Amino acid sequence: MASNSDSFFTKLAQSTKSVIKIALTTRRCGISPDAKGDNIVVMGNGPSLSETINAHADILRATPSLAVNFAANTPEFRQLRPQYYVLADPHFFASGNENVDRLIANINAVDWLMTLFLPFAAKVASSKINSEKVKIEFYNAVGVEGFEWLENAAFKSGRGMPRPRNVLIPSIMIAVKMGYKNIYVAGADHSWTKTLSVNDRNEVVSIQPHFYKEDEKEERRIRTDYLRYPLHQILYSFYVAFRSYFTIQRYAVSQGVKIYNVTPGSFIDAFPRTTLSELNL
DSSP states (O other): OOOOOHHHHHHHHHHHHHHHHHHHHHOOOOOOOSSSSSEEEEEEEOOOHHHHHHHHHHHHHHOOEEEEEEGGGGGGHHHHOOEEEOOOOOOGOOOOOOOHHHHHHHTHHHHHHEEEEEGGGTTTTGGOOOOOOOEEEEOOOOOOOSSHHHHHHHHTSSSSSOOOOSTTTHHHHHHHHTTTTTTEEEEEEOGGGGGEOOOOOOOOEOOOOOSSSHHHHHHHHOOOOHTSSOOOHHHHHHHHHHHHHHHHHHHHHHHHHHEEETTOOOOOOOSOOOOOOGOOO
C-alpha cells in the first residue's frame, strides 16, 4: 500500500509531465456547446451494436448520436444518420488504404449535417473532407494525469483528457464538452480478454470483432499490429483504457453529467447500467 507521501509525489510527477505536455503540444480547443437536448448516444463499434440497432433503431434515429471509426462504411450509417463522428487513430489519416479511402468517400457523401471531430494532429489530412454538409472541429488527444484540480481544469478547457487509449474515450469527453447531460454508451463491449491468446511462437493473438464484418485486409492489419507487442504491454493498454473510464466518470459527476452504459455484456465497470428503453424522448 502506497503512503500518502508516495501518492503525493506520484501525483506531482504526473502533474508536472502533464503541464509540460499541455504547454508544448496542445492548442486552444474549438469544440463549442452544441447539445441538441439533454441526451446523446455514443456508439462504439462492438459486436453488440447490431443487437442494439435491431432493438432500438427508432430511438437511435430520434436521438442525437455519435459514430466512430469505420462505422461510415456500413449500411447502418446512412440508416441512423449520426450528427457527430469521431476519429482518433492515426491509421485513419494515412493514404493508400482502401478502407480508409472508402471511409473518407462515405463521409464526404453524407446528405445531412454532421460534425466530424479530429485530433489536431490530423489537421493536414482534414483537407480530404470536402463536403459542405460536414463541419470539422479539432480536439486535443493529449492524456492528462495528476492532481484532480489539474485534470478537471484540463478536461474542462479541452486541453487534455484521460489517456485516450481508444476512440471511445475522446468521444465521451467530446459529448461532455458539447454540453450533453445524459450520455448513453452503446456498442462498447470491450470484451477483448475473451479472445486474447498466445500461440506457440509466443505471438499474441487478439480477435476484436465489430458489429460489421471486417474485410480480410483490415483483419490482417490488426493481427499484424498485435504481433509487435508482448502480452504485458497489451494488458497494460487494456488497464489504461478501463482506468480512463473511471476518471471520466469522476469528472462527469463533477460536471453534473450522467453516463450510462447500455451495452449488453460490456466489460466496462465504471458507468451505471441501463437500457435504451429507459431513455425518455
